[in-house]
Amino acid sequence: MTLAVEFDHVSRHFGAVRAVDDVSLAVEEGCFFAMLGPSGSGKTTCLRLISGFERPTAGHVRIFGQNSETIPPNRRPVNTVFQDYALFPHLSVRENVAYGPKMAGVDRRRREAAAEEMLALVKLEGYGDRKPAALSGGQRQRVALARALVNRPRVLLLDEPLGALDLKLREAMQEELKTLQQSLGITFVFVTHDQGEALSMADRVAVFNHGRIVQHGTPQEVYERPRTRFVADFVGSANVLSPELSARAGGPGRWASLRAESIRLVAPPSGRLSGTVRTVRYLGAGHRVSVSIGGDDLVVILPAATAPPPATGTEVGLDWAAEALHEMEPDA
Amino acid sequence: MSRAAHRAPGGLAGRLSDLFWRRPGLFLLLLLALPLTWLGLVYIGSLLALLLQSFFSIDEFSGLINYDFTLKTYAELLRPANFDIILRTVLMAAAVTVAAAIVAFPIAYYAARYARGRMKALFYLAVMLPLWSSYLVKVYAWKLILAKEGILNWAVEGIGASAVLNAVLAIPVIGGNSLSVSYIGTFLVFLYVWLPFMILPLQASLERVPANLLEASDDLGAGSGQTFRHVILPLAMPGLIAGSIFTFSLTLGDYIIPQIVGSSRRFIGQAVYQHQGTAGNIPLAAAFAVVPILIMGLYLWAAKRKGAFDAL
Ligand SMILES: Nc1ncnc2c1ncn2[C@@H]1O[C@H](COP(=O)(O)OP(=O)(O)O)[C@@H](O)[C@H]1O
Numbered sequence: 100m101t102l103a104v105e106f107d108h109v110s111r112h113f114g115a116v117r118a119v120d121d122v123s124l125a126v127e128e129g130c131f132f133a134m135l136g137p138s139g140s141g142k143t144t145c146l147r148l149i150s151g152f153e154r155p156t157a158g159h160v161r162i163f164g165q166n167s168e169t170i171p172p173n174r175r176p177v178n179t180v181f182q183d184y185a186l187f188p189h190l191s192v193r194e195n196v197a198y199g200p201k202m203a204g205v206d207r208r209r210r211e212a213a214a215e216e217m218l219a220l221v222k223l224e225g226y227g228d229r230k231p232a233a234l235s236g237g238q239r240q241r242v243a244l245a246r247a248l249v250n251r252p253r254v255l256l257l258d259e260p261l262g263a264l265d266l267k268l269r270e271a272m273q274e275e276l277k278t279l280q281q282s283l284g285i286t287f288v289f290v291t292h293d294q295g296e297a298l299s300m301a302d303r304v305a306v307f308n309h310g311r312i313v314q315h316g317t318p319q320e321v322y323e324r325p326r327t328r329f330v331a332d333f334v335g336s337a338n339v340l341s342p343e344l345s346a347r348a349g350g351p352g353r354w355a356s357l358r359a360e361s362i363r364l365v366a367p368p369s370g371r372l373s374g375t376v377r378t379v380r381y382l383g384a385g386h387r388v389s390v391s392i393g394g395d396d397l398v399v400i401l402p403a404a405t406a407p408p409p410a411t412g413t414e415v416g417l418d419w420a421a422e423a424l425h426e427m428e429p430d431a
Numbered sequence: 432m433s434r435a436a437h438r439a440p441g442g443l444a445g446r447l448s449d450l451f452w453r454r455p456g457l458f459l460l461l462l463l464a465l466p467l468t469w470l471g472l473v474y475i476g477s478l479l480a481l482l483l484q485s486f487f488s489i490d491e492f493s494g495l496i497n498y499d500f501t502l503k504t505y506a507e508l509l510r511p512a513n514f515d516i517i518l519r520t521v522l523m524a525a526a527v528t529v530a531a532a533i534v535a536f537p538i539a540y541y542a543a544r545y546a547r548g549r550m551k552a553l554f555y556l557a558v559m560l561p562l563w564s565s566y567l568v569k570v571y572a573w574k575l576i577l578a579k580e581g582i583l584n585w586a587v588e589g590i591g592a593s594a595v596l597n598a599v600l601a602i603p604v605i606g607g608n609s610l611s612v613s614y615i616g617t618f619l620v621f622l623y624v625w626l627p628f629m630i631l632p633l634q635a636s637l638e639r640v641p642a643n644l645l646e647a648s649d650d651l652g653a654g655s656g657q658t659f660r661h662v663i664l665p666l667a668m669p670g671l672i673a674g675s676i677f678t679f680s681l682t683l684g685d686y687i688i689p690q691i692v693g694s695s696r697r698f699i700g701q702a703v704y705q706h707q708g709t710a711g712n713i714p715l716a717a718a719f720a721v722v723p724i725l726i727m728g729l730y731l732w733a734a735k736r737k738g739a740f741d742a743l
C-alpha cells in the first residue's frame with residue numbers, strides 16, 4: 100500500500116510554543132484520515148505542514164514518498180478546503196472553481212466545463228454566476244470543496260470544514276463527504292474537534308493533544324480502548340475510574356475507562372459498585388443518570404426501552420460485563 | 432404601593448432622547464442639517480455657478496462678460512495654445528498617478544501585511560510627517576534640492592554619475608537646463624507631495640485582503656505573479672482608484688508647483704489662475720476649471736465599467 104502522507108518525527112515550534120512536537124504518522128492512499136483534538140492541539144499546523152504553508156523545524160514530511168521540504172505549496176499534489184472557505188469574493192462561483200485550472204493554463208472553455216461538472220458534483224448546478232457573498236454557509240462550503248476537487252488532488256486537506264454549519268446540515272454534509280471520498284478514491288485528511296464527526300467518517304483517527312499524537316487507530320479502537328485518560332475523556336466522554344475505584348470494582352487497580360452505555364443498573368446489594376442517584380436527565384434517546392460513589396461520579400446511559408429511570412436519591416447497584424472495564428496508561 | 436413599570440424620563444435630555452426614539456427621522460434630519468446645507472448650498476451651489484459661468488463669453492473688444500448662453504468659450508479650449516495646456520496637464524497627472532501607484536504599492540503592501548506594532552506606528556508617522564509641514568516650504572525645498580547648485584546635483588557628481596544626469600536632462604521636452612526647470616523636476620515634486628494620498632487608501636484596502644485568500648491562491652497552484660494579478664490587484668483596486676483620484680485630481684488642479692519648479696509652460700491650474708485674475712476672463716477660467724471635473728467623471732465611469740468597484 101502506498102503512503103500518501105508520512106510524518107517522520109516532525110516538529111514545528113513557534114519560539115517556545117510547540118505547535119507540533121515530534122509527530123510521526125502515516126496516511127495510506129485512499130484513506131479517510133481524521134485528526135481529532137481540542138483547539139490549539141496542533142491539527143491546523145499539521146495540515147499546513149502537508150500543504151506547505153509551514154515548514155518543519157525538525158523531521159521530514161513526505162508526500163507519496165517524496166521529501167517535500169523544498170517544494171512550494173503551489174506545486175504539491177495537494178489541495179485544501181480552508182476552515183473559513185477562503186473563497187475569492189471578487190470572483191463568481193464558477194470563476195472560483197475554475198481558478199486552479201486557470202492557473203494551470205487550461206483554456207477558458209475547458210476550465211469552465213470542468214467547473215460546471217464539479218458544481219454538479221456538489222449539487223450546485225445553476226449557481227455559477229453568483230458571487231460567494233450571495234450563498235449560504237453550506238453552499239460556500241460546497242464551492243470550496245468543488246474548487247479544491249477540480250484540480251484532481253491526490254490528497255485533499257479539510258480544516259474543520261463543517262464547523263460553521265448548523266447541526267442538521269453538518270450531518271448531511273458528513274454523509275456526502277464520506278460518499279464523495281469513497282467514490283473519488285482520493286485521500287482525505289480531515290481536521291476536526293468533534294469526536295462524533297471523526298468517529299463516524301474516518302477510517303483512521305489520530306487524537307492530538309498539546310502538539311502530540313496521543314492515540315492513533317481505527318475509530319473503534321480509539322473509542323473502545325482509549326489509551327489514556329485524555330482520550331477516554333475527549334473521545335466520547337467515557338467514565339474514568341481512578342486506580343482505587345477500579346480496584347474496589349474488582350478491576351486491575353490502575354486507571355481504567357468504562358463507557359456510560361455499558362453500565363446496567365441493578366438492585367443495591369448486587370452489582371460491582373453501589374451508589375446514590377444524583378441527577379437524572381432526559382436525552383430523548385434515553386436517560387443520563389449520574390451516580391455518586393463516595394467522592395466519584397459515574398455516568399450511566401439508560402436506553403429509553405428499559406424500565407423508568409430511578410428517582411434522585413435512590414440507592415442503586417452498578418454492573419457491567421468484565422471486558423467493558425478497560426485499563427489505561429497514565430497520561431504522559 | 433405599586434411601582435411604576437417604567438422609569439420617568441430624566442430631565443430635558445431624557446425627554447429629547449425619548450422624542451428621538453419615537454421619531455428616528457427627526458433625529459436623522461437634525462444630524463444631517465448642517466452638512467446637507469453646506470453640501471447643498473455652498474458646495475454644489477458654487478459648482479453650479481462655476482458651470483454657469485463657463486457658458487458665458489467675453490466680449491473681445493470691451494472685455495466685458497456677455498451673459499448670453501454660448502458654447503464659444505468651450506470651443507476656445509480647443510485652440511492649440513489652450514489645448515496644449517490641457518494635454519500637458521493630463522499627461523503629467525497620468526504620469527504622476529502611475530508613478531505614485533508603483534512607488535506606493537510595495538510600501539502599502541509591507542505596511543498592511545508585515546508591519547506590526549511599533550513598525551506600523553513608524554509607517555504612519557513616516558507617511559504623514561510630510562503632510563504636517565507647509566506645502567510651500569516643501570516645494571521650495573525641492574527647488575533647492577533640484578537646482579543646478581543643489582544637493583542632488585552635488586551628490587550625483589560625487590558618485591561620478593553626472594553623465595547619466597546630463598543624458599537624462601538632454602532628453603527633449605522633459606529635460607532641461609537643470610532638474611528644477613524641467614518637466615522631470617515638476618513630476619518629481621508632484622510625486623513627492625501627493626504620494627501619501629496614494630499610500631494611505633491603498634494600504635487600507637490591502638489591509639482588508641484576508642491572508643488566507645493568498646494562501647488559497649497559492650494552494651490552487653498560482654505562482655506569486657499570478658496571485659498578485661488575480662487576487663491582490665483586483666481586491667486592492669478600490670484603494671488604488673481612491674488613491675489615483677487624489678493624485679490625479681490634485682495634479683490636475685495644482686497651480687503652484689509648476690510655477691515654482693518646472694519649465695514655465697503652463698498647466699490648467701495656472702491658466703485658471705491667470706484667466707480669472709490678470710486676464711479677467713472668468714468664462715474661460717470656468718471652462719478650464721470644468722475640464723478636470725469632466726476628466727475625473729470619465730475616469731470614474733470607465734473604472735466602474737471595468738469592474739474596479741466590484742470588490743467593494
Ligand atoms: N504562526 C504561528 N505563530 C505562533 N504560534 C502559532 C502559530 N500558528 C499556530 N500557533 C500556535 O500553535 C498551537 C497549535 O495551533 P493550531 O495548529 O492552529 O491548533 P488547532 O488547529 O489544533 O486548533 C497553538 O497554541 C497556536 O497558538
Ligand SMILES: [Mg+2]
Nearest residue numbers: 139142143144
Ligand atoms: Mg485549527
